Amino acid sequence: MSVLSDRKPIIGFSCGDINGIGIELIIKVLSDSRVLDICTPVVFANNKAINFYRKTMPEVNLNFTIIKDSSKINPKQLNLFNCWEEDVVITPGEMNDIGGSYAIASLSVASEALKAGKIQGLVTAPIHKKNIQSSKFNYTGHTPYLKALFGVNDVLMLMVAENMRIGLLTEHVAVKDVASVISKDKIISKLHLMNQSLKRDFGIIKPKIAVLGLNPHAGDEGLIGKEEIEIIKPAVTEAKRKDILCFGPYSADAFFARGQHEKFDAVLALYHDQGLIPFKSLSLGEGVNFTAGLKAVRTSPDHGTAFDIAGKGIADETSTRQALYTCIDIINNRVEFDIQRNNPLKKMSSAVVANAVDEKISED
DSSP: OOOOTTOOOEEEEEOOOTTSSHHHHHHHHHTSGGGGGTOEEEEEEOHHHHHHHHTTOTTOOOOOEEESSGGGOOTTSOEEEESOOSOOOOOTTOOOHHHHHHHHHHHHHHHHHHHTTSSSEEEEOOOOTTTTOSSSOOOSSHHHHHHHHHTOSOOEEEEEETTEEEEESSOSOOHHHHHHHOOHHHHHHHHHHHHHHHHHTTOOSSOOEEEEOSSGGGGTTTTTOSHIIIIIHHHHHHHHHTTOOEEEEEOHHHHHHTTGGGGSSEEEESSHHHHHHHHHHHSTTOOEEEEETOSSEEEEESSOOOGGGTTTTOOOOHHHHHHHHHHHHHHHHHHHHHHHHHOHHHHHHHHHHHHHHHHHHHHO
């Protein structure tokens, strides 16, 4: 993890479903006082909810300042922004409307703070897609909600780990509907977002992207479906004309089995499980969900509410901690990228590096 000199970004945390493991994970991550050396954390929840879960972990020491105004954020301490004042019945492990409604209460306040620039990054704890649905929230998850809130044309759900990055063409779409929503334009749009994100958010000068096929064996030249021939290959060809270094479509099973993902900076998967199964299997519990395409930075752990272990104090906070680190890294990378673009001497040095890399590849 890299941190730019004296900059210490303000990072918000939405609490997720109050009956899930979200608050426990936040407490575990932020109880480490060293977090204050790299960011100013603000938890959007309620002090009684925090204290409820803190009592289940007597060995964890957590101190915070309660605020009701974003202008009162204390850079030297954990800040708790009270999103509600009323008493709420918390029932760990139970999926109910209460858990969902207060998850959205936290998310909405935190997201508005992110959009207004009062915080520089947001780490979202897990929500459950069923109990969050209401007249105020009609989205399948964080990603489409943030897309609508920020008013952007497209975003990319990008799963990030030390050893791989996998973006999703379609997110929470039923398998029977996947083929019908795949299009050439959609693939090109996601490839563009991925390419730009790899450059600005991850500091990769010349990203190399793999695109997976939809059908088994990538269609076997049209024998098992024609999407590869009629949609995916033409999209890859056109994306190359737009200076996106992409290749494919590859057969998904052989691609990961042979470790080909290690040869690329990122992979575009066509549907949820095609990307998430290998990612969660290979990311060693340190995976992070990042929403590429937003003006602000949002990350989250790569798992759900885990109602089965909620309230037991045994949830593993590794992915949430990594989501925080990734959030900070991306903020810093964007600052560095923008500085380089505004400084012709730095841009020139970057071009020299890129040319040197190309020459080395040619020699090999």
